[in-house]
Amino acid sequence: MALQWFPGHMHKALKEIKESLSQVDILIEVLDARLPYSSENPEIAKIRGDKPCIKILNKFDLADPDLTAQWQEYLERERSVKTITTSSDDPAGSKQIINLVRSVCGHKEAPGKSVKAMITGIPNVGKSTLINILAERIIAKTGNEPAVTKSQQRINLGGGIVLFDTPGVLWPKLENPHSIYRLAASGAVKNTAMEYDDVGFFAADYLIKAYPELMKERYKLDDLPDTELEFLEAAAKKRGALMAGGRINLHKICEVLLNELQSGKLGRITLETPQMITQEKVEMAAAAAKKVADKAKRKQKFKDGSLTPDKKDRKEKRTEKRGAQSKEMKKRPK
Incomplete structure (x- = not known):
């Protein structure tokens, strides 16, 4: 499957996210509830450190509710992570995000000081629609195709919370081949790229x-x-x-x-389960270990010169001859 996976503007956006993350108190990552693992940007996890994080399982109305509950329990095993489910047809539920931000960052609130939150998400997880619900006005441009938001912006949500909006970004290299297909099936990449x-x-x-x-x-x-x-x-x-x-x-x-x-015409469907991902991680680790071993083998083979037995014998004889010549040279009077 041919995908233009990581276009140039995403590289720039990811760099800007890294630079701005130190300025915020909490990270909000919007995931697709139908594929919480595959829609989670591993680059964000690398740079987040111990900063509190709320993972929003959006499009909950399209996902299998039983599996969504399993995913929430799985994701909250990670330290400093809270989860919440949202959907575009439930604005009141989406506004519970504000309460969750306050409960996590209550110690940051002070007169004249705002809680700074950064919201991220890969293309087409519904981040822009969610921002408009939280702001109670049209702030972020929405669309039926991914990569609508092009640059960062700051949004005052009121009540002492400032939201840093970021463009939808993927990541340079996707290790799990199954995730590529799940993302494509969900519409996270443009139709022209699949x-x-x-x-x-x-x-x-x-x-x-x-x-x-x-x-x-x-x-x-x-x-x-x-x-x-x-x-x-x-x-x-x-x-x-x-x-x-x-x-x-x-x-x-x-x-x-x-x-x-x-x-959603097929019904409420989730494309991956925690058990599937656990197994796939084992398979990826094995594949990575094999790749390292194969590389070491190729390096050693190159070092040895890919010698056949007769070539190896001739090489040894040449080495012995040069050694003998060297000894002879040392014996000669200076």
Whole structure:
């Protein structure tokens, strides 16, 4: 899958976030409740240190509520982290963020002094909409595609809280290959940067295993096929995603599946679980260790000169000959 993962303006925005973080009292990170791990920027975690952090699981109305509860418990195991769920159709619930900021930073409040909070989030997690709810006015530009906010701005929320808004940023290198697909499936990257067929097959494979009843109901299937290809073919026939001669239009049905996933028409779905991520971290650690070992092996092989047995024998004889010549030279009178 081809993705323009880390464009230049994101590099600049991440640098600005690092420079401004020391000025704030608390960090607010907006996550997509459907993929809390994959939508969490690891670069932010690296630079946050011990600074208090509120992780907002936004788009809660689209996510599996049972899994969201599991994710909250998992995320709050980290020191200085609190979580809260929000959605654009519940403004009153979103305003509870203000109360949570005050409860965490109450010791910072003083006459004439504001609590400074920085809000971050990857593209398309709903950060701008959330800011407008908190400010009770249109402050941040919103849109149906990622990367709408382009620069930092400071917003006075009233009540002694100043919010530092930041552009949506990804990170230079994504280690977990599964996260790339989840982010693409959720709409966190622009449609022009993704292959619908590739992402559609990934989503179909996960959905028929994790949410079989929802898939059967949505696509009017009596029986759910065993593979993602068979599922997409069956769904295409039900939806009329066909080409000339009755051939299956896989691109079209993948597009339909992803659009319905992103809009919530499939039901309340979460694309990853804490248990999945725990296993994937083990796999990533093993892959990283293998990469280090392979690099060391290549380095040693290069150092040895990739010698075959006969080449090695000739090299040893040359070394012995040079050693003998050196000894002979030392014996000669000066």
